[in-house]
Structure formats: C-alpha cells, structure tokens
Amino acid sequence: MEKRRVALTLGAMILLTYSPLTIGSQGLSGDHSVAVEQKILTTTQAVVLGLVEGLTEYLPVSSTGHLLLAEKILGIGEDPDQSPAQREQTKEAADAYTICIQAGAILAVLWLYFGRVKQILRGVAGRDLAGRRLLFNVLAGFLPAVFLGLLFNKVIKTYLFGPWPVVVAWLVGGLAILAVSRRNRTQSPGKRPGHQLDDMTWRMALIIGVAQCIAMWPGVSRSLVTIVGGLLVGLTMEAAVEFSFLLGVVTLGAATAYDILKHGHLMLQTFDHVSLIVGVVVAFLAAVLSIKWMVRYLSRHGLAIFGYYRVLIAAATTILLATQLI
Incomplete structure (x- = not known):
C-alpha cells in the first residue's frame, strides 16, 4: 500500500505539472504575441521557489509574499538584456508558476491526510455520513x-502583487498574532476546549471561508486566517489546523487549475519543462516536512513565534527595499 501511494503521488505530480501545461500549449490558455526564446528559469531557481512554496504554504506566514520576495531576489522578470515586453511576460509567467507549484503542497496534504481523503470519498459513495458532512463543510x-x-x-x-502591499500585510498580521497570543498567553492552545472536526456545522465552515477571503491580499496568509477563523468559531487547535489544510486542498487546487489553463502556454514558452516539474517535486517534499513540524509545534505552543517572524521579515524587507538592495 505504501509503495502504491508513492507511485500514485509521483505520477500525480508529473500529470499535474506536465499534462495541463501541454493542454495549455495547444490553445486553451490565451494568445501571447511576445515570445521568449531562451528558457530562463534555471533548475536552481526552480528548487528555491519550490522550497519557499513548500515550507511556507501551510505556515501562517504567507507563501505568496515569500514567493514574490524570492522572485525579486532571484531577479526573475528583471533581466536588463530583455525588452520591456519580454520582462513583463517573464514576470507574468513567473507569477503563474508560483501558483502552479502549489500542486506539490496540495499533494503533500493528500499524502499526510490520506485517511481523511478516504473518509470523504466514502462519504461521496454514501458509505460514511461524517465523510459526506466533512465534504459539504x-x-x-x-x-x-x-x-x-x-x-x-x-x-x-x-x-496588490507587489513588495510594499506584502510588507504591510506581514506587519499587520504579525502584530495581530502577537496581540491575540498575549491575550491568551495563560491558556495552552493545544488543550483549548472546543469542537472536533466531525462536530463542525456548515455555518462554521462558511465563516472560516469568509475569513479565508482576507488572504487574497498577498502577505496575509491563508493558513493564518483560516486557523484563527476556526478557533473563533469554536474548533480546537488541532481541528482548526486540519480543516485549514483540507480547505487549502480545494482552494489551492482550484487556483492552480485556473492558472495552468490560463497561463500554461505562456509558462511553457518561457520556462523549461524540467524546471517546472522540479519545482513541484521540491514543493511536495518541503511541504511534507513543514506540515509535520507545524502540527507538532502547535500541539504544544501557540502562534506567537509566527507573529515575531512576520514583524521581523516585514522590517527586514522594508530596509532592503528602502536601500534598493532588492
């Protein structure tokens, strides 16, 4: 069974990365008049972006913000040898790619929470009432x-897809985490009373979904607002984190599919196939490690460490931008 899961996961990575992009290259993704002759995303850059995506996607620190910063540090879309039109196309392709490598992070959740996935599938088949309720939620x-x-x-x-909006979101989100953590510092977050995942109602899920929309501002963090939303509606920390992961599979999956179909041709035209696949595979491995660490950490500690981190990275990025080092 374990070997079968490994084979299915690796096969899904390749299909998610290659097949939809091939479809996009056949005309589903819009026409682009500017061509980039050179494949400009190196394997090293793909590894860096994959690591950043996988490590930060499910942490409450904003993967989008980190990816935008990583793009800027790597100089993607800022090559002086390219024409302005080529640089614009490269940046557009890179922004789409940073969304598409979410496929690796999605597969990490499916891998780690395979039991929940099977429960939902049994619910679809009418053999598990709790699984069907979880799917509806x-x-x-x-x-x-x-x-x-x-x-x-x-x-x-x-x-909003720029460094300064991200800095503002990092800072505000960090201060909000620290304020909430200070208020709750005498209570152990891992032992808070509350509802388990099987006790959720659709109204609780809808409220968490509304909170998730705040994360459309890059830098806010989808994980942060959905976990906090889950705690506010009465879930335990464990249940809030697990629901955040499962909701992320659907939300990130839809965003990934949308960008692959819309920008698949552009990404193939701009980047090398191997680099695209490498980014997804690295994102998967990094996300597995990140999720395991986060679940263990939050079972014993609160969110305060992420608040301090957000404030620090906001300050550091402000200095780098102000001094034009990036």
Whole structure:
C-alpha cells in the first residue's frame, strides 16, 4: 500500500505539472504575441521557489509574499538584456508558476491526510455520513473564495502583487498574532476546549471561508486566517489546523487549475519543462516536512513565534527595499 501511494503521488505530480501545461500549449490558455526564446528559469531557481512554496504554504506566514520576495531576489522578470515586453511576460509567467507549484503542497496534504481523503470519498459513495458532512463543510468554506476570487482577481493582481502591499500585510498580521497570543498567553492552545472536526456545522465552515477571503491580499496568509477563523468559531487547535489544510486542498487546487489553463502556454514558452516539474517535486517534499513540524509545534505552543517572524521579515524587507538592495 505504501509503495502504491508513492507511485500514485509521483505520477500525480508529473500529470499535474506536465499534462495541463501541454493542454495549455495547444490553445486553451490565451494568445501571447511576445515570445521568449531562451528558457530562463534555471533548475536552481526552480528548487528555491519550490522550497519557499513548500515550507511556507501551510505556515501562517504567507507563501505568496515569500514567493514574490524570492522572485525579486532571484531577479526573475528583471533581466536588463530583455525588452520591456519580454520582462513583463517573464514576470507574468513567473507569477503563474508560483501558483502552479502549489500542486506539490496540495499533494503533500493528500499524502499526510490520506485517511481523511478516504473518509470523504466514502462519504461521496454514501458509505460514511461524517465523510459526506466533512465534504459539504469544505465546499461551504470554499464558496466565498470562488465568488470573490472571480470578482476581484484582476484587481488583486494589478494592485496588490507587489513588495510594499506584502510588507504591510506581514506587519499587520504579525502584530495581530502577537496581540491575540498575549491575550491568551495563560491558556495552552493545544488543550483549548472546543469542537472536533466531525462536530463542525456548515455555518462554521462558511465563516472560516469568509475569513479565508482576507488572504487574497498577498502577505496575509491563508493558513493564518483560516486557523484563527476556526478557533473563533469554536474548533480546537488541532481541528482548526486540519480543516485549514483540507480547505487549502480545494482552494489551492482550484487556483492552480485556473492558472495552468490560463497561463500554461505562456509558462511553457518561457520556462523549461524540467524546471517546472522540479519545482513541484521540491514543493511536495518541503511541504511534507513543514506540515509535520507545524502540527507538532502547535500541539504544544501557540502562534506567537509566527507573529515575531512576520514583524521581523516585514522590517527586514522594508530596509532592503528602502536601500534598493532588492
């Protein structure tokens, strides 16, 4: 069974990375008049982006913010030898790629929470009432993101996908975590009373889904707002984290599929196939390690460490931007 899971996971990585991009290259993804002749994403850059994605996707520190910063540090889309149109295309392809390598992080959750996935599948088949209820709750949490994402996707990418909006989100989110942690410092977060995942109602899930929409601002962190939302509606820390992961599979999966279909041709035109696959595989491995560490850490500690980290990285990025070092 373990070998079969390994084979299925590796096969899914390749299919998620290669097949949809091939479909996109056949015309589903829009026409781009500017061609980039050279495959400019190196394997090293793909590894870096994969590591950043996998390590930060499920931590309450914002993977999108870290990926945007990593792109800037790596100089992706800022090659002076390219024309302005080529640089713009490269940046657009890189932004799409940082969304598509989420496939690795998605597969990490499916791997680690395979029992929950089977429960949901049994629920679909009508053999597990709790699994069917969990599926409905995940879908209820996903609906607000669908509505607002389709409505404001272009505005968000135009005005918020930049270093300064990310810095503001990091700082505000960090201060909010520290404020909440200080208020609850006498209570052990791993032992808070509350509902388990099987006790959730669709209304609780919907509230968490509304909270998730705040994370459309890069730097806020989807994991942060969904975990906090889960705690606010009465879930235990363990249940809030697990629901955040499961909701992320659907939300990130939809965003990944959308960008692959829309920008698949552009990514193939700009980046090398091998680099695309390497990023997904590295993201998977890094996400497995990150999730395991996070679950163990939050079972004994609170979120305060992430608040301090967000404030520090906001300050450091501000200095780097102000001094034009990046």
